[in-house]
Structures are given as structure tokens and as C-alpha cells.
Amino acid sequence: MIGMDRYMDAYVDRRMAAIMEEWDLATKPDLGDYTRRLAAIEEEIPRQKAFDKSAAEKLSELERRAAVLKGRR
Numbered sequence: 001m002i003g004m005d006r007y008m009d010a011y012v013d014r015r016m017a018a019i020m021e022e023w024d025l026a027t028k029p030d031l032g033d034y035t036r037r038l039a040a041i042e043e044e045i046p047r048q049k050a051f052d053k054s055a056a057e058k059l060s061e062l063e064r065r066a067a068v069l070k071g072r073r
Contacts, residue, residue, distance in 0.1 A: 012019070020027065 019025070
């Protein structure tokens, strides 16, 4: 059984990069600035909400105008 353990260890060592990518696993460098990236995302949320509201209002206005134009035909 020891031979199988060594074989598996060697296999994982050879394939580690592919395994990390395939399973989308994080590495220590990926997580190093996690709190900074999370804070940046949290800061963006209010701006995104404002954009969503503005876009919805503009879309509603465009739909209203389109309905008026369709009624003229």
C-alpha cells in the first residue's frame, strides 16, 4: 500500500496546477488581499444600486415613449 501512496503523491504533485485550475481552488496569494478586494466590492454596492435605479427609470421612460409612438401608427 505504501507504493500506492507514493504513486498518488507523485500524481498529485505533477498535476497540482491542473487540479487547482479545474477545481477553481484558491492559493495563499489569491487570498492575500481578500479583505481589500471585499472592501472594494462593498464600497461599490451603493453606486451599483444607484445605477440600477437610474437605469430602471430610464428604461421605464423609454417604454412609455415607445408606447406613445406605437399608438400614433
